[in-house]
Amino acid sequence: MEPAFCNGQVVPLRHVGDVARLDIVVFQFPLDPSRDFIKRVIGLPGDKVEVRRATVFVNGDALNEAYIQDPPNYDYAPKTVPPGMYWVLGDNRRNSFDSHAWGTSCSPQQLCDFVPKANLVGLVPPDTKSCRSGAGG
Numbered sequence: 001m002e003p004a005f006c007n008g009q010v011v012p013l014r015h016v017g018d019v020a021r022l023d024i025v026v027f028q029f030p031l032d033p034s035r036d037f038i039k040r041v042i043g044l045p046g047d048k049v050e051v052r053r054a055t056v057f058v059n060g061d062a063l064n065e066a067y068i069q070d071p072p073n074y075d076y077a078p079k080t081v082p083p084g085m086y087w088v089l090g091d092n093r094r095n096s097f098d099s100h101a102w103g104t105s106c107s108p109q110q111l112c113d114f115v116p117k118a119n120l121v122g123l124v125p126p127d128t129k130s131c132r133s134g135a136g137g
Contacts, residue, residue, distance in 0.1 A: 016120045019044070019086065021058070024124040027088075027115050031105055036121060039098050043087030043114075051076035051100060056089070068093060076100045085114035 019025065019041055029035040043049040047058050054071035056063040057078075065071075072093040081087050090096025103113040 016117075016123055019117070019120070019123070023126075025086070025088065025115075026121040026124065028119040028121065030115055030119060031102060031112060033119065037088075037098075038124070039088035039090050039096070039115075041086050042089050042099075043081040045081050045083045045085060047081045047087070048078055049076070049081060049087045049099075050078040067091060070094050072100070074100060079113060082111055082114060084117050085111065086117070086120075087113065088115055 016025070021041055021044055023041045024038065025041055026036055026038050029037050042056060042063065043058060048060070050057045051072050052075050054073065056065065056072065068091060070093060072089075079087075087099045089098045089100060099113045099115070106112040
């Protein structure tokens, strides 16, 4: 999640209630629940997500991502987020193991691209400081 957070940084979490687009969440990795990941929620249940020409699209609209330094250098064919699941991306788009990459690990029927709500551990409060802004770790 660099540059938002650095490896090893400790971040506070709050209870998972309603999840909104662009929330940062900690979750158990769907392909190995013994590992926790931190990513940004891009697609909510029912959303159509896609990446093309270095731009992320949600429901056909380009996502305004001022927090991204380097846009994605990959494409992701349009998919609809299933009920009870989320599509997540790391802020370091060119170097993040996230929803855009997980689907290559299994068959399309397994829905590996998505994070089930049951896997969410917590939400990162929006006022959490990055390690680069002095909240080190």
